[in-house]
Amino acid sequence: MKKKFQFYKNIILVVASALTLIAVTFAWFSTSNLNGVSGFRHNIGADLIDVDFYEKTGSVYEKLDGDISLEGAVSGTFSQYKMVVTTLTSDKLKLSFGIDDLPGNMNADLKKAVCIKYSLYSATKNQNGTFTEGTLISSSNDAYVPLSELSDGVIINSLSLGQYQSTDMDYFVVYYEIGIAEGASNIQGQSSSLGSVRFSAQVA
Numbered sequence: 001m002k003k004k005f006q007f008y009k010n011i012i013l014v015v016a017s018a019l020t021l022i023a024v025t026f027a028w029f030s031t032s033n034l035n036g037v038s039g040f041r042h043n044i045g046a047d048l049i050d051v052d053f054y055e056k057t058g059s060v061y062e063k064l065d066g067d068i069s070l071e072g073a074v075s076g077t078f079s080q081y082k083m084v085v086t087t088l089t090s091d092k093l094k095l096s097f098g099i100d101d102l103p104g105n106m107n108a109d110l111k112k113a114v115c116i117k118y119s120l121y122s123a124t125k126n127q128n129g130t131f132t133e134g135t136l137i138s139s140s141n142d143a144y145v146p147l148s149e150l151s152d153g154v155i156i157n158s159l160s161l162g163q164y165q166s167t168d169m170d171y172f173v174v175y176y177e178i179g180i181a182e183g184a185s186n187i188q189g190q191s192s193s194l195g196s197v198r199f200s201a202q203v204a
Contacts, residue, residue, distance in 0.1 A: 044200035048089050051199050056080035068178065068197055075113070078144070078179030083199060084123070084131060085172040092162035092204040095120075097174065099153035100198045108148065113184035115144035118155060118176035122164045125171050133173055137164060144181065160204050174199070 043051040054061040055068075061082055068081065087093060097118070119139035123131040138159055147153065155176075164170065 042198060044198060045202060048087070048091070048093060048201040048203070049095075049199075050086045050088060052084045052086075054082045054084070056082070073180050075180045075184040076182040078115075078117075078177040080175070080177050082176070083174040085174065085199070087161075087165060087168065087170045087172075087201075089203075090165075090168040092160070092165055093201050094158040094160050094204045095156060095172075096154070096158055096198075096200045096202075097156040097176075098150070098198055099147065099155070109184075111148035112146045113180050114147045114178070115181050116140070116147070116150075116155060116176060116178050117142065117144045118174060120156065120159070120172060120174045123171040123173045131171060131173055135164065137161070137172070144177070144179075146181065158202070162204055 043049065053064040055064040056062075056079070061080075064081065068079075073079070085095070097120075099116075117140045119142075120137045121133040122135045122137060123133055125131055138156060140155075145155075161170075161172065164172070
């Protein structure tokens with residue numbers, strides 16, 4: 001009887017230890033995620049344009065199938081992305097690019113810390129499926145712009161592409177970087193959500 005009691009006691013201790021380990025790991029993971037920002041990307045006006053999203057890994061841009069994520073990012077580090085835009089109409093278009101749905105609890109420190117830099121080019125599609133950049137249409141002048149300086153998160157606002165369109169299938173490439181400014185502090189424990197990276201088109 002005593003051995004049986006000891007056996008059950010050991011089982012209970014093992015289960016309790018396992019539950020404690022799981023709880024501690026979950027708490028640590030949740031706290032760690034608060035140091036980062038993450039976002040989703042989407043395309044509005046899909047009947048007018050097609051957008052493919054890429055993330056730079058090493059020296060190569062690879063197709064981005066999941067969400068944009070900067071979780072665990074530290075100050076001074078930026079992740080690089082690009083969007084390849086294909087027009088699906090002969091209509092002249094206006095393009096917009098920005099961060100939608102910024103969280104209401106994102107405080108001033110985090111808005112100053114999270115920065116973005118971009119450049120938009122016309123492009124030519126090569127036979128091997130790669131793209132050659134042409135004219136630089138718009139950019140942040142190689143400067144990282146804090147979210148706090150963007151009006152409603154807008155980066156490119158209804159930019160006309162008419163003069164760069166010649167067919168019903170033209171190409172444009174947007175390079176952009178998102179990260180945490182050098183020397184940024186007081187960002188731990190703030191909102192872990194960046195909102196939504198949005199690219200949209202409308203007829204001019």
